[in-house]
Amino acid sequence: MLTLVMFFVATCGFALLWALIYWIERSRGAQ
């Protein structure tokens, strides 16, 4: 169970980084 939790935590971390790319892209486009 804890293995799945840690896998989920890492997946969320990568998802946040993926969101950062799109946030930067949008903030550039908004200028």
Next chain:
Amino acid sequence: MNTWILPLLILGLALVIAWPLSRYMQWVFDSQSQSPLLRRWNHWLELGLGRSDSSIPVTWAGYCCSMLVFNYGMFVLVFAVLSFQDYLPLNADKKVGLEPTLAFNTAISFVTNTNLQHYSGEAALSYLSQLSLMWLQFVSAATGLAVLVAVARAMSGAKSMGDFYRDVATASFLILLPLSFVVALCLAVSGVPMTLSGAAEATTLEGATQTIARGPVAAFVAIKQLGTNGGGFFGPNSTHPLENPTYWTNIISNFCILVLPMACVWMFGRITGRVRHSHVVVCVMGLLLVSFVAYAVLCEQQSTQALANLPVSASSNLEGKELRFGASAGPLWAVSTTSTSNGSVNAMHDSLNPLTSIAPLTGMWLNVEFGGIGVGMLNMFLFIVLSVFLAGMMVGRTPEYLARKIDSHEIKLALLTILTHPAFILGGTALFAATSWGRETLSNPGSHGLTQIVYEFSSAAANNGSGFEGLGDNTPPWNIATGLVMLFARFIPIIAPLAIAGSLSSKRATPEGAGTFRTDSWMFGVILLGTVLIVGALLFLPLAVLGPIAEQLQAAQ
């Protein structure tokens, strides 16, 4: 005088070899090269990767997404291997799967090129796990190099960032693999084991039976050093006599720590067509590195307080040193490994004199004195953008870098990214110093204990991986916290330079005129050095005072 021979030899040798190596690196990444070898390599890549049309331009976001997907895939694979190694082959010594938070920490640690190890490899990992970590040591280093090449391409005016998978394959197969093969061969000849047999049984002089761990150590150590990885096959890392047996293996290893990060800076200059600019950057980085080495070697000339009343008190600080390498090898390696984001150790950093320990800490706080493979220059790229902006503001001109005008978008990205580094270190230290998560894992009270916590977070945030030791860091809070810090501290400083380069490359190039602030002048070097020291180091001064400096003052009383 003898004290300085080893530092001069290693630093000089690395500089001399890095220059032609940078030429080779530029050559292999040149997709337009007419060399028969490279044309055949590019043909194989097209066959292997299934991409025949390289004319479609790749944006920075596309390049970033490919990089993240690839790294996530690596994490999933290695996390599974570490968690279920007891069900997998190449497990001669019947090792069980890692505890989940430790598997998370270890997989993230190697994916991010950090190699922070909260375990002893010879005791906890099967050979398949060790080999999967060795594979990560190649591809994580290749990731950093690929991103630097993409940024350099964009700054040179290329329409496309390139293909991430093609760059990673080129970095792995044409740079890291051949170099690692040569270094592994030198290490194996010097006595480092290279075998897939299980642990050896030996009978000691007293008649007892001793189990001696071994494995594919030479191959592991070669890429560990060349790829600024630092994760050891054995728990004691390069202090272990089977990882670093002799004076010569120590020289080879320390040389390998420095050579590729140095070559990366010149490679950036060659790809962008601004070699004089890269000379200035190398000078700034080199000045910082040499200063820290000299400072650390001098500070370690004094004996530790623990030996104050013993007959050896007149010697240098011999505590925690491997004497087969010589007296200056410990502080030289400590600075080399922390300045280049490597993280391997050949001496106990916990045993350095308090003032000496400021040198490796500052190496990780700045993270630009050549830095990790690829990412060291990327970190410096952020400081360069900031320096150009500050210089432009001082003289009232629009800041330009490599003929592209810098505006608020790039400055915000650079500054925010630079500030995430201290935020991870200071925030993490505050949290763990204030709670039982950190306090109950310390082996020393007071200032030294604080330094242990600071060092661990600095090592994670700089993707360094070295340990101050003395800290009981294999606990769920440490594993999770440092795992998350490593993840974000690795990829935010990779994403931001790609975004800045992508943004700058989309602007029209402005020809340099008399009013352009030149980035290949000594004045730029001074401003860059000042920016790195003021923005990068001053934020950490309170921690240095509360930790190592306070400890030194207490010891002197």
